[in-house]
Amino acid sequence: MKEIQRQSPVQFKADAQKIAMRDNWPVVLEYSNEGRGPFVVDLTHKAKWDLQDKNLATHKPLGLDIPTLPGACAFQKSVLINRLNRTQCAIWHLLADAPALPGEPGYTDVTESTVLLALFGPNALAIAEKLTALDLMDPQKQTPFLLQGPFSHLPCQVVTLERGHGFDGGLLLTCSRGYARSMVHAILDAGAEFGLRPAGEQRFSAWASGLSGKPGSAQAPSVMHLVTTRENL
């Protein structure tokens, strides 16, 4: 009988050139004819953890600090930590295999809850502008930063990882896994005019590893003001 494999909800119509098997995930490392960008990469297989605790500050996942303000992100070593609210953060293992889920009850493995897509390269942010009113290019925020809101009508977590010249740059995006096909269709449709093509994990790693370790943004002045003035959450 066939080997047991996992399957991503994203199936690009492109020729996979190189595939690696990782924890039963067939991971496409490279597609033929990926072009010069912009690129869209399926990262659904990347491990994602949800951490919720009233006292989030007492946690140091993998020894890393959790950013303190909602909307702030920290991309350190191979891990991106996004602060979601007062009691919750998301931990995405972007560049290396994840270790076992920590035993504390606050952690949940949510790898399979969402589809994770990277959209980057020339005009990547112009593609996003066709799909969301979220300000992914907010000049008052330092990359990486997180926005939780609608993207192509669906509630998403969107992280601007890089903002380059004009509309160049890149972002990560998650939405409910069941929407994967609709979301990918919408992104490819919006990106067609810019030559958007699917790319393999290698392309993502090459881009993202250049960004890891940069100082994370802690400045989100408008948000900070609100957090300190509101009692209800």
Place this chain on the structure above:
Amino acid sequence: MNRLTKLPTLRIDPSENRSLQYKGQTYQGVAGDTVATALYANGVRVFARSLKYHRPRGLYSLDGECSNTCMQVDDIPNVRTENTLLKNGMQVKDQNVKGSAEFDWMGFMDKLDCLMPAGFYYRTMHKPASLWPIAMKQVRNAAGLGKIAPDFRMKGDYTEIYPRAAVCVIGGGAAGMTAALAAAESGLRVVLLDARPWLGGCFDYRVSAYDQEKALYQRARELAKAVEATPNIRVFKHTAVVGVYNNNLITAFQVGGESDSFNERYLEIRATSVVVATGCIERPLLFENNERPGIMQVGCAHRLARTYGLLPGNQAVFSIGHDLGLEAAADLFDLGLQIACVADIRADGQDPQLLLALTKRNIPFLRGWVACEAHGSRQVEKVTLSTIDGSAKRQFGCDLLVASAGLTPITGPLTLAQAKLKYDMHTGYFLPVDLPAKTHIAGRLTGLQHALAIEASGRLAGLNAAADCGFDTAKSAAEAGQQLNALPGPERGTRLVSAPVKGRKSFICFDEDTTLKNIKQAIEMGFDVPELIKRFTSAGTGPGQGGIPGHNLPLLVSEYQARTGAKPIPTTVRPPLVPTFIATYAGANHDMCKRTPLHDLQKKAGGVFRRMGVWRRARYFSEDFSCREEILNVRNNVGLLDASTLGKFRIHGPDALKALQRVYVSNMAKVAEGRVKYSAMCNDDGCVIDDGVVVKLAENDYYFTTSTGRAGETVEWIRFHTRYDGWDFHLVNLTDAMGVINISGPNACKVLAKVADTDLANEAFPFSSYREFTIRKKIPVRAMRLGFVGELSYELHADASYMPALWQIIEEAGQEFGIRNFGVEAQNVLRLEKCHIILGQESEQRTNLLDLGLGFLWHRNKPDAKTVGAVALRQTEKDPGRFRLVGFKMEDPQRPPRDGSIIVDQRIRGYVCTARKSFTLNESVGLALVDAELAALGTRLEIFEDECNGKRLDARIVPMPFYDPQGERMKM
């Protein structure tokens, strides 16, 4: 027609041809032409016929403020050809005509105006009553301008973008461009929008001097160059603003050029600050036959020549009320137009330079005169001019009458932004008295006419807008303010609306054929506010969006009511400011729906899919929608159902149990590890909103499921009902993370035993228990023994990514036991036989837990939990006047009633929730909600089905469940 091909102001490229088809002929235009200018170049003067009177209509303005040049282009109706760029091969047709625009058989309607005073249709055609249906048909056919086919499909690409801006400038004339440049000095993101395909506004076509070195058009091009060279200014040309909403949300649409990837695209811009620099349009002059082809506004005539290289006529008369009219007369004269006379409404106040220019050219000039009647049937041939008081008259032959009463600012964006407008006696404009927060105005809109003042006002507005975004521009703004104050201020405007006429054929609204006389009639009938007059006479409700009557109507009403001292009150402007294609508003319009991890496998297996909530699910697995084979296979062998859409959640944290006690009606403290607890959630009326199972994973750590429809709202629901409590618990939505396979039927255990790495014996894994194990040593699953369909049944929850593999493993293992898929409908029948309810099917808004017979789930002794719904349940417990859920059998076993049929005696006593022919029982059975007094066992029910022709179906209430009443099969 010969083009003026050498003018430096042209926006056409005479060297590049474009052609269109009209009336079976090919007409040649050039690149940059609009459809209407191309037709005009070919001698077309009558473009359309009017709505009611079928009067001939021609080119009047060039910005689409009326329906005069609306035509059918490429099967699309009501296209404003005067500002639609010509593309090669366009198919153009005239509309609302019998015959053609030139020769319309319906032209006689123009003589019938006495039969059609204001609101005539409310007073006619209803007597006798039998007349109305016939008359209505005629009314329908007569109404409407363009024609569209019901199977029409729009071609091309329509898309959308959501640009962000610190400052959004509306209007790309000199003021707007200056404002954009000033705002951009701070490095802010600036967006500049202009409705025309180029920047430049009213400077663009004018050759008058800007300063000693340059003409106005040169200055406009200079500014445009500076704007386009500024990287933080984003320019959207050919982009009309359609909506302005509070907190500075601007919507607009952009028309794609020949090299754009889109035909049109919708823009939604959230800006911090807004500058409105939309300039002015002309205020139409009212006189008899004021809309005859050959009559046009000043800007139209001027731009036809300067922008499109078309001399608008041969012999002209001007009847104008502002200096732009004088300027145009002199310039058009120089370009070759003969001018019989220029009549100016104003008694004084003209720019002496311009008067001198007319004198130099020997153009006769009449001060305080106005056009009072145009003559000629299809085109103007002669004009009667009179003094303002009508005391003297003169006639002039002409083929062009340039007519304009004055200017009126384009305040649409401001009124949409909630600015209050007030009539300003000096300019004669409706001007904002209170600007909304972070909104600024600049340019001609404010009454300024002097070029330098226009620019200075733009700069000031731009700097103030930057200040809204947090930049300190106080110093430069003060300087700009001083500069502006030193320049000439707003100019005096004209107030005259109509020439001294009775107004039977003086049209205040071209689109709706509303005359001066109609307005007077409406006022006499008690409609004394402009807004009511608008409703009663339709003035301003046509495709021109009130562009023609917008200013004149309130002036006229106040003039007519002068004795009451009424001030002119502007009518309401509504979005979209410019008519906009539904295709454009719709944009990309992607269908966003959820698919389960097993979608493709089920599709391959012949699944017939239906949209259910946010999901697409396989409802059937054959074309036999009774699902006989699917059902019997579950009862006799084993079936496989994709139940991945179930809501799935983890709740953890010190107060997790408290939260569950709040929302679930049962005592959740009793959930034991390794067991599955079925319970329900109610709303505060006691109505059941959800049911599902809860599993305890550890202390204050639970896994629970919800129905498919509730999954999206569950987190929100639990947080809402605990929002005042400050409890410490956390929710994780795992709905999409886990797929669910339901394997049901007498052979279920045998199939699963082949692949599961655990002991499935009844003692090891009994009914209603929960286990975790692996499949084939690799796939971890959470398994529950449940019995929704009434058979031995396992529900396997596993990582979504493993679902296809898991499905195939089980399918393969089950082959020898006759395994096959079943869909949602088969499940529906199976559970019906078992009388297991589906919320929303066996319940509705009025159905509470007790009505459904689920009272056993309710734990009444936890008042401290303040369980949602408990109070209402207690209060309704003894109410006899409620519905009850009952099971029934049909007297005719072959004939189930259709779902939704009602149960009646003299009145309606309930309805059938679900009923089916049961292949298992060879009976027709169903569940119904009926008045409690009918709910006793054995009661006969009369069922009233649709199209029953008076024949009722008979049923009898029987014990539930119908199938396997002892529940042995689930537990075997």
Place this chain on the structure above:
Amino acid sequence: MALTISCPNCGKRNGYEFRYGGEDKGPRPAEEGLTPQSWCDYVHMNNCVAGIQKEWWCHKNGCGAWFTIFRNTLTNLEVEEPEAKL
């Protein structure tokens, strides 16, 4: 109108990202002593204020938080304080 709502986590956003959760009516009353009238009053009845009211919102398409704001129902604008000038 384009309502914006300030989410304590995400900042000012388009109102359509949120779900309105009703007038602020205070904590759930204790069950003891409730009459059908008093319970109905808590569950169903509204003040329908033409002016500023305190109300609940959920950032359903964003972070999912429930929170309260003050809003003027006559202008649809969020206001800082209940006493703010109209």
Place this chain on the structure above:
Amino acid sequence: MFGRFKPLWGKKPQLKSSYDAVIIGGGLHGLATAYFLAKEHGMNNIAILEKRYIGFGGAGRNTAIVRANQRTQENVPLYKEALDLWPILTKELDYNLMFNNCGNLNLMHSEAAMNTARMNVCTAQFHGIKSHLLDAKQLKELEPAINISPDITYPIHGAMFHPPGGVVRHDAVVWGLAKGAARYGVHIHQQTEATAIHTKNGKITGVDTNRGRIHTPRVLVSAGGYSAGMINKMLGIRLPISVLTIQAMVTQPLKPVLNHVVSSGMYHAYANQTLKGEIATGAHMDPWPNYTTLTTAHYIKHQAEALSDFLPFLRGVKFMRTWAGLADMTPDMAPIIDGNDPIDGFYMNCGWGYFGFKSCTATGRYLAKFMAGGQCPDMLKPFTLRRYEKHRLMGETAALVSYSADN
């Protein structure tokens, strides 16, 4: 033929210091109640107080759609009577209300929806009202513009067809009723705002207006979306109402192309062609209370997206104008019509949500009976306010009620 142009609802009346009844709100329900009070009960010493001008509120901002295929037997007879009244009133008022009984098509997007609709259909047929289900093919034959392709967000499975329904010119109803009421002597006071309602010993005694005090033993508040706030403010009675904005829009005028009122619950949209040729469309509400009557960018786009799917020819048509009105929603989508409880002489008629237009004539007629005799007619009894504390919601919508208004 038309004679002189005279004021339609008479010359401006003087505000008297005493009336037998005062009706607050010069909308459809207020005008209809006054008309029937005067015509059928001989009560013509009546004042209508209208803050703006008659028809300013919901009367001028509604779908103009009429139908009688409601869901429950408590509602159906009332709407049926209202539907039957249009031609009668046209004659009685000698004013063409332009009733176009083109029929209503309610699109169904699944088997389950067809079953839910069957309950409405059966209820209608049981009451002798024409209504039946169509499958997709029959639907397409009846209304060729509808897209029955399976490749849209909510593929169309069939429809509920209600032939006697249609569209009535709403402005004409306002003006016609005003004309009729004025003819019987009713005083219509425009630009007159009620500022307080006075009671003594549990009885109504009078109304304050910006033009002076009126003594009266009877007050009806039928001020549409403004009712609930007003009743709370003036009398301290809270109602289970949320006041939301509902938007509508029209396209440019077209020659006849759409022959029925077409609506879809899934798409939250209806569309019909007016006699002027415009396609009028709209449907759901902005789900937060407000009194702005402002339109939103979100909504017009949503509407375009929906129409693009089920009436795709409209993609080639342009939206021309959009506006908003108030809808006072109750949790069970049925109105509150009550009187003499808890204040003698105080009547209210509100909470109509988006059904206020279709029902106005019959409701006005029964309410007139109520106010003239003091006894609630059987037809109106189910609409009592007390149904909420008895947990007996009307079930006019099958959907489950939760905490907010948009569920």
